[in-house]
Amino acid sequence: MGAVSEAHEAAESATIPTVSIQFQIEARSGSARLGRLITPHGEVETPVFMPVGTLASVKGVPQDILEELGVQILLGNTYHLYLRPGVEQVRKLGGLHRFMAWPRAILTDSGGFQVFSLNDLRKVTEGGVTFRSHLDGSSHFFSPESAMEAQIGLGADIIMAFDECTEYPADRERMRQSMELTLRWAERSKRHFEEHKKDVPWSIKHVAPDTSSGRQAKPTSGGEHNENHAGGGARATQGTQSLFGIVQGGMDRPLRKESAERTIAIGFPGYAIGGLSVGEPRALTREVVESTLEHLPADKPRYLMGVGTPEEIVEYANLGIDMMDCVLPTRAARHGLLFTSEGKISIKQARYAGDAGPLDPNCGCRVCQRYSRAYLRHLYASNEVLAQLLNTVHNLSFYLDTMRAVRHSISLGKETGSSCVWSRPKP
C-alpha cells in the first residue's frame, strides 16, 4: 500500500501512509448530515449534487464557469471515456484531472450502469459484460477487473465497484441472482483495486502540519503543482483513489438489507445505493432509499446514484444521503427546460418572446443577472449554441444553490422543506 509506481520513489513512499478520502460529519438535523469529504483533489461539502461531465466536459460549460458556480466534484462516465478518448490516452496525459484541466474532485462510475442502458447490445456472464459500442457497434468486454483498470487509469478521486443494475420490474429470484452477482463483482473489484491502486496516474502528497487536529491539511488543487507543496511537513500522507461499494437488491427491502450488510462486510470507504431511478414509481424509490439507509454505516459517505429533481435531492438529503448525481439539470437545459424559484419554465414557448424579465428574479447566477427570458427564448428558438451554455449554467446554479440551502438548514439544525427549492432568497 502506498507505493508509487516509479521505483526510485519506492523507498520514500514505503514510509508514507496512504490516505484516500476522509469524511467528517459536522452537524446533523434529523436524519440529514452536514459533512466534509476530503479528497486528494480538494474538499467537498456534503450533501452535494455532482454535475455530470460524461465525456470529460459538462456539455457546453467551460471549467472556469463550473469553478465559479462552486462545483467541488464532477462525475465522469467510464463507459464513454473508455470509448473516447480511451483510458490509455487519458492515463498517459496524467489522468482525468489534468486531461480536462479540472483541479477539483472527480468521481467516475464503473461503466456498469451505462452498459446496462445499452439493452440489446449487451450480454452478462459471471465474468463480466460483453457489449457493443453505441458509436460504431464494435464489441467490448467489461469485467470487475477491467472496470477497475479503466477507473484507475482515468484517476478519479472516487471510483465505483462494477455492479449489475437490476432492471425494473424483476421478480425476487432475478433480484437475488443479480444482487449475488453484484456482491461477487464487488469482491473482485476490491481485490483488483487494492492490488493496482498504486498505478493511479497522479501522485499527491498531503502534509498535515497538526496531526492532533484530526483534520487533514487542505490539499492543493491540481496534481501537477503538488510536488512543490509536499514533503516538508510534519506528517506526509500519500493520497490515492477511493473505491465505493454499491448496494443493489432491486425493490425488495430484505434483499436491500442483505446487500447492504454483505457489501459492508467486504468493506469500502463509502457506499452507494444503485439500481434506483430505473422506471419505478417515486414513492417506491423513497421507500427503498429510506430502508437501505438504515443499514449503512453512519460514519461513511452515502451516495444515491442517478437522482433527481430539485425536490428529490432535497428530500433525499433530508433522509441522510450525502452525494447525488443526475443528468437532469444539464439534459433538461439542452431541451430548454429550466428550473426556477417560480417553477419549471419551457423557454421555447412563444409567451417568452417579448418577456424582458430575468429567467428567475430570485437567482443570482450570471445568466439571470444579465439576460432576459426574451433573449434566452430567441437563442433557443434559433438553435444558437449559446442557449445550451446559458441554460445549463442556470440549471446547475439552481441545483447547487438548492444544495447550499439544504446545507445551511442542516447547520441551523433545521430540516429543509422541499418547498425551499421554489422560494430561495436572492443571494
Next chain:
Amino acid sequence: MGAVSEAHEAAESATIPTVSIQFQIEARSGSARLGRLITPHGEVETPVFMPVGTLASVKGVPQDILEELGVQILLGNTYHLYLRPGVEQVRKLGGLHRFMAWPRAILTDSGGFQVFSLNDLRKVTEGGVTFRSHLDGSSHFFSPESAMEAQIGLGADIIMAFDECTEYPADRERMRQSMELTLRWAERSKRHFEEHKKDVPWSIKHVAPDTSSGRQAKPTSGGEHNENHAGGGARATQGTQSLFGIVQGGMDRPLRKESAERTIAIGFPGYAIGGLSVGEPRALTREVVESTLEHLPADKPRYLMGVGTPEEIVEYANLGIDMMDCVLPTRAARHGLLFTSEGKISIKQARYAGDAGPLDPNCGCRVCQRYSRAYLRHLYASNEVLAQLLNTVHNLSFYLDTMRAVRHSISLGKETGSSCVWSRPKP
C-alpha cells in the same frame, strides 16, 4: 433632428444637439492610422476587427467573455435578425444592445450582402430586392427604406446604406449599372434615415463637462443606466445612430473612383468598401482596396467589409483601413481550424490526441492558459459543444491580439509586418 420619440421629452431634446459618432485620428504610420471611434455605446480603438454576431450572438460565446476579450464593437446581420426574432420584437425590447445584453457598440449591415448571397432566391428591381427566406421559403422585400427601418428598429450605433453587392466576375456595363443602382439606393437610404432616425429605440445623452477638450465624455455603457448619469453636465448631446455609405464599382478602378466621389457627395460620417471578397483573387482585392482608399476622406472612418485572414487584416490596416469584419475566425473555429502564432492548426488531426501542450504557447487567452491540444482535440472529435466555445474564444483572441499589435506598432510610428501575426509576444 435630435428629437426623441416621446412627446414629453420633446421640449428638452429640441435644445440638445445630435451627436452620432466622433472619429479622432491619434497617430499615423505610413498610410495606417491609429484612431478612436466614439459611439453612443462606448469607444472603439481603431484599426478594429469586429466579430460577427449574426443572430445577436457570437455563436457559442457569452457576452461577458467577449467583454473580457476586449471586444469593443460587434457586428449583427440585419437579414438574419429581421427573420428571427424580428425587428419589431427587438425594437419593443429596447433595441439590440438591451436585447442581447451588450452595452458596447454594435454595427449592423443592411441586409444587402446577405440577400445577395441567396442567389436563386432573390430578384432585384429599382425598388429593392424580393427574396425568399432561407428558413422557410417565405417571400420578403427589402428596399433602401425598409432596410433603414429595420436597422433603426434594431438600433445599432452604426448602420449601413442598402447596396447591391456586384457579383464577380461581371462586365463593365453590369458593374456600372450596379454601381448606379447602389448610388440611387444610397440617396434613398440617407433620406429615409434622416427622416426617421429619431425613432431609434434607445435614448442616450452624452455629457461633456469640459467643452474645450475636444473629446466627448465617455458614454456610460448600457443605455438603460444612462438616465442616471445625464442631465447635470455643462453640455448635453443627444446620441443617435450613424449611417455609413458603401462604395461599389466591382473590380474596375475608374468605377470605384466614381463610386467613392459620388457617395461622398451624398455625404456620410463614414465610408465602407463593399463588393470585395466575393471570389476575386487576393491581389485584385488589395489593388481595389488601395485604389479606392485614395478617394476616401482622410478624416472619416473607413470600413472594409468581409475580410479577412490574420495576414489580410494586418495588410489592410497598414493600407489605412480602420474597421473590418469577417466570419473567418468564428466559422473556422467551428470547423476546428485554429489560428496560432505558429501557423494554422486543424485540431481534429490525430497527431494532437496525445499533445499535452497548449494550443498556442505564445497566447495568453483563457483557452491556451488552461487546456491542452489533446483536450481540445478530444472535444472536437467527440462533437462536444464546448469545443465550439473554446475554439471560438481562442480564434477571436488571436484576431483581437493581432489588431492590438497593429495599433501598438502604429503608435510607435512603425508599420506592422504581416509576419507579426505569427510571432506575437506572450502578453
